[in-house]
Amino acid sequence: MNDLLESFAANADEIGIALAETGFMLAFSLAAAVLIGLPLGVMIFLTRPGGAQQSTPLWSVANLYVTVVRSFPFLLFVVFLIPLTRALYGTTFGTGAATFPLCFVGVAIYARLVEQILLEVPPGILQAARSMGASSAQTVVSFLLVEARSGLVYALTSAAISLISYSTVLGIVGGGGLGDFALRYGYQEYDYGLMYSTIVIVIVCVLLLQTAGEKVSAALDRR
């Protein structure tokens, strides 16, 4: 137990940095999920076959993107993106560059969740929007997103937790973060105590996120 505390104290700075790196990667990929994934999910919902703004080309492209990114083994996806990452960032190494592939995944995961949640909005809501002469934009903003808001927050929580999990792989391109720390300072140094305590930190982070997401989601839900 003392050993554990000692190695923990000795590595406190490193753990702090790793936590910040994870936070950085999560913040940017979540921002991408909301700013790009949400509109993309709405578009997939509207343009789907039988949807309000049916458009096979748009739907096919968006749907293909989501499916491909989600089924691509993440590690290989990171490697696959290296040329693009280099072109954009000038480097393929470090937390900033590592966040790039994570953003793609965040967008894809959240777009799919958004689509699923919108499919569950009662059809009567769309009927009401149509009968009031709402434009497409009004239908989305004043009807769909209002009725789906608690589900959308809850789904964002799930997306965040998945992204934490994905981010642990990014040590390979120098992304850092808690997963990478546990691997390099814990596993590779045979300091299993440190490894498991880092994992506990990750679990606590996930629990906090989950609880916060549930609270916000419930507060938004008047059903």
Place this chain on the structure above:
Amino acid sequence: MLQATPVALLDGVTVTYGQATALDSIDLTIDRGEIIGIIGESGAGKSTLLNVLDAVETPSAGRVLVEGTDPTELSARERRLLRRRIGMVFQGFNLLSNRTVRQNIALPLKLQRRRDPALIAELLDYVGLGDYADRYPAQLSGGQLQRVAIARALVTRPGLVLCDEPTSALDTRTTEDILTLLADTRRDFGTTIVLVTHELDAVGAICDRAAVLENGSLMSVFPIAPSARERPRETSYLAHARRVLGA
């Protein structure tokens, strides 16, 4: 001038879905200020007829005039604007559960970038929900929800209100209240009301005419006999149960 023009005119209107014919060559005139009941069995084409009147469904043959315009000659945007002048009340209320009663009623105005708190307060009182303005739909009974939906339909002061089975989800007593509210609406605002229902009692209680649909065909349109009105308004659930069950 306005009195003379019918609210809606259907001339040989046919609607088909693939092989199926939902409406078969319907001729019907809806006069300003009337309450007309559209009755028929499930699948007869009642909702399809409402959708034609709401410029949602385009006939595959025939001509429609709603509020003096032919929806098929309008652009999609103009059809939306036409729809804003027609109120719609649904069987399932179709209110936003994450919006308060007041916000739900204000929604049609908000879509037109209009605000009219005084009118909304007036309508809230009119439908008897003055004290419920800041509640959410989940906190209201079925009858109250339908009152909110009616207030929402009236907030744009439409000349025509289309009701699709507005009382089918309600009990007898509440049904009578809602029907009374619809009759009052016509009396107080001169609103033309199309009432789709399978409940003959409802048609007898408030309609001037009934149109009977069967398999997409309009079988007959006839005036409601005065005797249909005279069914005593039930004073209690017990009285109703006694009458129906004959105790």
